[in-house]
Amino acid sequence: MNITIKNLTKKIKKETVLKDINLEFHGGKIYGLQGKNGCGKTMLMRCIAGLVHPEQGEIIINGKVLHKDMSLPESIGLLIENPAFLPQYTGLQNLKILADLQGGISYGELEELLEKVGLKDCTKKKFGAYSLGMKQRLGIAAAIMGKPDIIILDEPINAIDENGVEEIRQLILGLRSEDRIIIIACHDRAEMELLADEVIVMENGEVIEEKGWKNADVENVQA
Numbered sequence: 001m002n003i004t005i006k007n008l009t010k011k012i013k014k015e016t017v018l019k020d021i022n023l024e025f026h027g028g029k030i031y032g033l034q035g036k037n038g039c040g041k042t043m044l045m046r047c048i049a050g051l052v053h054p055e056q057g058e059i060i061i062n063g064k065v066l067h068k069d070m071s072l073p074e075s076i077g078l079l080i081e082n083p084a085f086l087p088q089y090t091g092l093q094n095l096k097i098l099a100d101l102q103g104g105i106s107y108g109e110l111e112e113l114l115e116k117v118g119l120k121d122c123t124k125k126k127f128g129a130y131s132l133g134m135k136q137r138l139g140i141a142a143a144i145m146g147k148p149d150i151i152i153l154d155e156p157i158n159a160i161d162e163n164g165v166e167e168i169r170q171l172i173l174g175l176r177s178e179d180r181i182i183i184i185a186c187h188d189r190a191e192m193e194l195l196a197d198e199v200i201v202m203e204n205g206e207v208i209e210e211k212g213w214k215n216a217d218v219e220n221v222q223a
């Protein structure tokens with residue numbers, strides 16, 4: 001599994017929100033996007049997910065060029081901003097609707113997913129009555145449903161209570177597998193150090209630093 005981003009530039013109106021981004025992502029690693037509010041983390045994630053068309057550059061996923069060889073990445077799970085769930089249904093019912101669209105996911109798997117994200121005690125509660133942290137947990141469940149090759153999580157620990165943070169952290173670390181690329185955005189540097197194998201630091205739409213610390217073979221690539 002690999003993703004190559006070449007000379008990616010995205011403009012919104014006259015503002016350049018991503019500037020000449022060049023990055024490589026490989027399976028087996030958790031990549032962290034770090035930077036201040038508005039630096040372009042979400043926009044980069046949207047581009048990788050195929051939700052936004054860049055003005056320049058390309059995104060190549062396993063040799064296939066996004067928007068040329070395929071309209072969307074073939075196997076991707078996303079948690080970006082507030083996921084749209086139906087308030088009148090429970091978390092399990094919401095997941096079931098998504099699972100039916102995707103196909104090949106059993107009810108048992110959905111129950112397991114809810115347990116994994118710490119929602120198994122509220123299977124009867126409707127999404128509309130969920131707390132912010134519960135909504136976030138369901139969003140993570142939806143993003144990892146069906147075991148996608150690429151998992152993108154924008155601020156996954158946001159709104160999770162203190163006890164839940166370690167639980168969600170362990171869940172994310174446990175998702176790491178050889179064939180999977182995980183990309184998370186987080187503005188908290190300490191959290192990022194606990195979660196990511198490589199960190200991509202962004203500022204004003206540019207990548208200003210790439211560094212890795214969990215794997216000895218990854219040194220500071222770019223200072």
Ligand SMILES: Nc1ncnc2c1ncn2[C@@H]1O[C@H](COP(=O)(O)OP(=O)(O)OP(=O)(O)O)[C@@H](O)[C@H]1O
Nearest residue numbers: 012017035036037038039040041042043044185187
């Ligand atoms: N729909 C939009 N219309 C206009 N400008 C946008 C839009 N979406 C994002 N932007 C701009 O693009 C830039 C990057 O935004 P982005 O959401 O990627 O930042 P971010 O790093 O994810 O920030 P945060 O940490 O607050 O989520 C910002 O200047 C933002 O104002």
